[in-house]
Amino acid sequence: MNEINASIITIGDELLIGQTIDTNSAFIGQELNKIGIWVKRRVAVGDVYDDIWKALDEERKYSRLIIITGGLGPTADDITKPLLCDYFKTKLVRNEAVLAHLHNLYVNVYKRKAYLSEQNIKQADLPESCTILHNAHGSASGMWFESQNQDREKVIFLSMPGVPYEMKKIFTEEALPKIIGTFGGYVVAHKVLSTFGMGESLVAEKIADIEQALPPHIRLAYLPGYGQVKLRLTGKGMDKELLEKEMAGPYEQICTALKEISIADNDDTLEIIIGKLLQKQQKTLATAESCTGGYIAHLVTSVPKSSSHFNGAAVTYNNNIKEKILGVNHETLQTEGAVSESTAKQMVAGALKQFDADYAVATTGIMGPPSDNDEKPVGTVWIAAGNKNKTVTKLLNLGYDRDRNIQSTAQQALNLLRKFIIDCGEDSK
């Protein structure tokens, strides 16, 4: 099989200092994977001429597609473009089409200035030997260089700016078609199963035999998240139909073994799954959030068109507001406290009423870090989901890390809600 490897080189001191988290590599990895190209290595280097040069030299030994992001901004610490000229023995030439694009961008679109500065104009100077890839969203063009490796095979170097939304547009619209044209060939197939509520090692024990029996061209990956473990079967072959047939058996076995904890036969997040369930039932949702502070509403509204099934949220961060907005009983707050099963239930009832919603989910808990005023131990959280007929609740005992507790509570609450919505849908049949 004509196997093509890729390397991703990300350039920038900010990546090494740790001020920027590298999301570009993940995006590129996903997109290449879909067209059957494995990313073999990812390397990050600083804005240092020699380090970048060495990385280019090294990665061309491993891979025939080398994707470089970053180092193309207009600021003085960016040295990638002159370096690429030296590396490919070419020189910078002003490109009039890019210059016109820059003029349009800065003067007409951004409306920030009446004319281009010297620094802006320099972005139209590009290496003569490369193919220029249009950057619709920004000023730094993509660059496509063709070269060879030690075996005289074609090697592609693709350089793109590091700003994620500029890079994504260049990569998907300009570069991907050229990559497919250059290295076509074998096919890759994926099957995903998303599970919730069991740790990675227990999941692995349950399907150890199935994994052991996989042929070498089909791989299983475990992708853990907050409360979730995604299982991803990836196969490579020459014949798509045959490959899918080979994968169907093990995939069915995995689904059967993990039936009780599976939440989707695809990559859908809980908020997407819930959105689909609500659409199907033509029902609406509201959230009543104390300790999650609006994070569940944020997740639900991150899904396009969520306005058709989401009515709103009340974030009630102190007791008075819980009483006033959600009608939680003063007595309950005094005797059982804000972090109690009764409060969580009453928050659900209040949200259903105030937001005219069919379903509601509520959270109330102590997120940490620990303080003297905590009414219960840090990590104590009550979650609840309900409709006008019924409310279910769950007590969580989490750790001390605020961010992690917010994430975990949101995921647990969404899963409680998911199960509740499914049960209600089945009851009404």
Add this chain to the structure above:
Amino acid sequence: MNEINASIITIGDELLIGQTIDTNSAFIGQELNKIGIWVKRRVAVGDVYDDIWKALDEERKYSRLIIITGGLGPTADDITKPLLCDYFKTKLVRNEAVLAHLHNLYVNVYKRKAYLSEQNIKQADLPESCTILHNAHGSASGMWFESQNQDREKVIFLSMPGVPYEMKKIFTEEALPKIIGTFGGYVVAHKVLSTFGMGESLVAEKIADIEQALPPHIRLAYLPGYGQVKLRLTGKGMDKELLEKEMAGPYEQICTALKEISIADNDDTLEIIIGKLLQKQQKTLATAESCTGGYIAHLVTSVPKSSSHFNGAAVTYNNNIKEKILGVNHETLQTEGAVSESTAKQMVAGALKQFDADYAVATTGIMGPPSDNDEKPVGTVWIAAGNKNKTVTKLLNLGYDRDRNIQSTAQQALNLLRKFIIDCGEDSK
């Protein structure tokens, strides 16, 4: 100067497929930077024996501290531990202290099972020649190996699990003190200036002369975010006092040149800055969010102790709810629409009243992707901030990307609020 470089090797197919975003490297980079160790290279490789081996061989040429994360989980795709035994010519030996820790973890803490499985027990088998670093939060121990490079200098290999909160605990509590003990020496100093509202290239133009004049041991980095650009001066030297004196001049010049757009002389996010302002004024905040869907409330409540200055939020995702919860005028919604200056102002007023807050911020807009029902062009957003005496507003024209629009709107709204709170504080003096 005794300069120590580090390399970070992250192991895992999930990183190369792009299913997991690598946040560990950013964390490690930040922590090392604080103690004066530069991360020279970061490399990610898959769960492939040869690729990991080659990465170890290669990075020991560049760096004297090699930090490996991932590949230690209990699932079958993890091959790092046997590989490390081969690489350092040692063998696995069962460690009784680790076994006791595992027993406590699974049986007493997780309460998931009555006894350890074979897979669990294997995690107590560790290379004989390494120093074991205790993993308080999990089952895979950290491993510290001492070796040498081609120049017979000491090289440290540190292997840790990839689960972020386990890794962070091992790294900060177990590994960092050993790293400082092994490579001490020179000092590093940072000065940060956070700015808001001007693009990276314009910022760079404004301070080009200052940057040009920096000595080689002081570097300037631009760290752009949504609406923000952070400027970070980093200096290295042997004498902390002298270094700070050398950096003070250029830092002051940068502060003066960017006076109008600076928001903090440190790394503080807008939500932290606002929290501090509110604490100082002893005032409270509420949010009224339509298009940001609770994301501003989430940011504000991500800050520990925010309950002392944040009362709550109303996420009003349809017109009825805007009327009912926030008292937005039916007439206004009919004639001017939900996405209008008047609606944004009334949302502020409603939030102030309903949540008994001193300040409120509101957002209403079309986030995309485009649909047939849009009342205004996608990207049209009104934001408002106010108190009982006054409300300020701003119209944003954003793009088509939903995630980006939510992020940008939240940041712009927080900055509008920040300026408003500062102005109010000065008026009351």
